[in-house]
Amino acid sequence: AQSVTQLDSQVPVFEEAPVELRCNYSSSVSVYLFWYVQYPNQGLQLLLKYLSGSTLVESINGFEAEFNKSQTSFHLRKPSVHISDTAEYFCAVSYSGGYNKLIFGAGTRLAVHP
Amino acid sequence: GAVVSQHPSWVICKSGTSVKIECRSLDFQATTMFWYRQFPKQSLMLMATSNEGSKATYEQGVEKDKFLINHASLTLSTLTVTSAHPEDSSFYICSARPSGKGDEQFFGPGTRLTVL
Numbered sequence: 001a002q003s004v005t006q007l008d009s010q011v012p013v014f015e016e017a018p019v020e021l022r023c024n025y026s027s028s029v030s031v032y033l034f035w036y037v038q039y040p041n042q043g044l045q046l047l048l049k050y051l052s053g054s055t056l057v058e059s060i061n062g063f064e065a066e067f068n069k070s071q072t073s074f075h076l077r078k079p080s081v082h083i084s085d086t087a088e089y090f091c092a093v094s095y096s097g098g099y100n101k102l103i104f105g106a107g108t109r110l111a112v113h114p
Numbered sequence: 115g116a117v118v119s120q121h122p123s124w125v126i127c128k129s130g131t132s133v134k135i136e137c138r139s140l141d142f143q144a145t146t147m148f149w150y151r152q153f154p155k156q157s158l159m160l161m162a163t164s165n166e167g168s169k170a171t172y173e174q175g176v177e178k179d180k181f182l183i184n185h186a187s188l189t190l191s192t193l194t195v196t197s198a199h200p201e202d203s204s205f206y207i208c209s210a211r212p213s214g215k216g217d218e219q220f221f222g223p224g225t226r227l228t229v230l
Contacts, residue, residue, distance in 0.1 A: 102148075102158075
């Protein structure tokens with residue numbers, strides 16, 4: 001069955017430290033990959049996506065993720081986090097192409113401490 | 115832009131009653147809307163895909179007679195949980211995809227349903 005695994009339910013980190021949120025998916029011929037962020041009392045917002053082309057994708061607020069086909073991973077990284085990055089992060093995969101059907105991971109709670 | 119709202123944000127109801135949840139795209143038209151369900155500390159699970167003017171497409175294992183979906187306009191989709199039971203208590207989230215584009219889904223803030 002198609003699935004997405006986020007290995008860490010919670011990641012505590014100090015401000016300005018680097019962070020990596022892990023995401024693995026079940027193998028498929030073709031996938032589209034997404035990271036969403038959810039701030040308290042708000043809807044999910046698209047952080048970044050991989051559809052095709054360069055395997056390294058970046059967001060406007062310093063996050064990046066790399067599509068690794070051989071390891072079926074799409075880990076999210078940031079070299080230096082801020083307090084404002086505290087949120088829930090969801091990895092999602094579309095096996096059918098585009099935004100038609102998203103399969104989500106369970107989410108990782110990133111808690112940035114001063 | 116691209117704001118999706120849900121109403122109510124939380125609701126508590128008695129077992130056996132029906133509850134309606136609204137999902138609105140506030141500043142764009144959405145031919146397609148999606149309904150998800152999220153249990154605590156678990157993934158969002160797609161329940162159904164709602165297309166304006168036609169019947170919703172339900173995912174395997176989702177009872178269409180229990181979770182009634184209506185998408186009567188390009189800005190509104192409703193999910194009605196009929197004869198709710200405590201096991202229906204969950205977080206329900208909708209998303210909307212702008213019409214005419216192969217564009218991303220924009221998510222609502224979710225509705226917390228508690229059935230006593």
